[in-house]
Amino acid sequence: MLKALHARKPAQLLIGLLLGIAFGFLLQRGGATRYGVIIGQLMLEDFTVVKIMLSAVVVGTLGVHLMKSIGLAELHVKPGSVGTSLIGGLIFGAGFATLGYCPGTIAGAVGQGSMDALLGGVVGILIGSGVLAALYPRLSRGVMAVGDFGDVTLPRLFKVNEWVVVVPMVALIVLLLWWLESAGL
Amino acid sequence: MDFWTLERWSPYLVGAGIGVLSWLSFLLSNKPLGCSTAFAKTSGMIERLFRGSGVDQKEYYRKFPIQIDWQWMLVIGVVIGAFFSAALSGSLRLEWVPGRFESAFGYAPVLRWVVAVIGGFLMGFGSRWADGCTSGHGISGTLQMAVSSWVAAISFFVGGIAVAMLIFRVIAG
Numbered sequence: 001m002l003k004a005l006h007a008r009k010p011a012q013l014l015i016g017l018l019l020g021i022a023f024g025f026l027l028q029r030g031g032a033t034r035y036g037v038i039i040g041q042l043m044l045e046d047f048t049v050v051k052i053m054l055s056a057v058v059v060g061t062l063g064v065h066l067m068k069s070i071g072l073a074e075l076h077v078k079p080g081s082v083g084t085s086l087i088g089g090l091i092f093g094a095g096f097a098t099l100g101y102c103p104g105t106i107a108g109a110v111g112q113g114s115m116d117a118l119l120g121g122v123v124g125i126l127i128g129s130g131v132l133a134a135l136y137p138r139l140s141r142g143v144m145a146v147g148d149f150g151d152v153t154l155p156r157l158f159k160v161n162e163w164v165v166v167v168p169m170v171a172l173i174v175l176l177l178w179w180l181e182s183a184g185l
Numbered sequence: 186m187d188f189w190t191l192e193r194w195s196p197y198l199v200g201a202g203i204g205v206l207s208w209l210s211f212l213l214s215n216k217p218l219g220c221s222t223a224f225a226k227t228s229g230m231i232e233r234l235f236r237g238s239g240v241d242q243k244e245y246y247r248k249f250p251i252q253i254d255w256q257w258m259l260v261i262g263v264v265i266g267a268f269f270s271a272a273l274s275g276s277l278r279l280e281w282v283p284g285r286f287e288s289a290f291g292y293a294p295v296l297r298w299v300v301a302v303i304g305g306f307l308m309g310f311g312s313r314w315a316d317g318c319t320s321g322h323g324i325s326g327t328l329q330m331a332v333s334s335w336v337a338a339i340s341f342f343v344g345g346i347a348v349a350m351l352i353f354r355v356i357a358g
Contacts, residue, residue: 020262080333093344124305
């Protein structure tokens with residue numbers, strides 16, 4: 001791994017900025033920073049968002065696992081639980097549909113001039129994050145701890161080599177995307 | 186027709202590009218792409234302005250220290266990148282009410298603002314509850330085959346589809 005580069009703080013801030021610029025450019029050009037595109041996805045009318053996400057997962061998972069196997073990358077798996085991932089995910093989903101942007105795409109929406117994102121959504125996200133931070137000590141010992149499964153990955157869960165999961169998952173996603181296209185979605 | 190000025194690129198091209206960015210973020214920064222923590226840190230910075238440095242001692246901010254870091258710069262970059270993309274394709278414009286919202290509820294900037302604040306609140310609260318968002322869990326976590334991220338990403342869409350149907354079929358219907 002490029003440990004020396006990872007330890008250089010100013011260089012890292014610059015890399016973060018540059019990767020962000022490319023990420024924002026792609027999200028905006030893909031239409032994912034548009035309220036209508038996100039709502040269209042959640043109404044199951046327009047599958048742009050799912051197509052972007054799943055093709056990123058296909059390309060990303062192959063490259064990241066390849067880099068991992070030659071020692072150029074390590075995984076950063078987030079721990080989770082039923083109380084954290086499922087309940088938090090459902091609350092997020094309610095926000096996703098009500099706001100029509102997500103934390104990444106709202107930054108892109110601000111860049112393209114969406115004032116509902118800048119003056120409404122961003123303010124709401126900052127307040128919501130702050131309230132969660134205030135409630136965190138109680139939540140993390142209560143509902144968030146329910147059904148803990150830790151930082152496990154699918155390969156570790158099934159006790160198999162990671163490629164045994166990655167390759168079929170990629171195949172499954174490609175099939176799903178092909179099906180979406182042939183269904184005209 | 187010039188590729189760089191096209192208003193939209195294929196979602197597969199865009200997705201593949203984001204996949205390549207995920208390689209670069211692991212390779213160059215040893216970090217997965219993610220966005221929602223940056224909002225939590227910004228929220229902490231604002232709270233610190235009013236309540237002083239005691240905010241840093243909160244349990245949550247000891248876990249996620251309040252600072253301008255790699256991910257914070259990433260989110261700033263997203264704003265800039267989207268600005269350039271929109272400017273190049275001629276789709277840069279101030280918009281107060283998105284078209285889809287207008288066709289359901291009329292041109293109502295105040296209503297849209299209120300709904301966006303409420304939606305943002307749920308999103309900020311939910312993303313930090315779930316410890317990730319559509320990027321951190323939905324792309325970076327699922328590509329690592331993380332169980333937490335697959336559960337979260339599926340929940341994002343289950344919750345999102347249910348509430349979108351409620352808003353546009355029941356309330357606006």
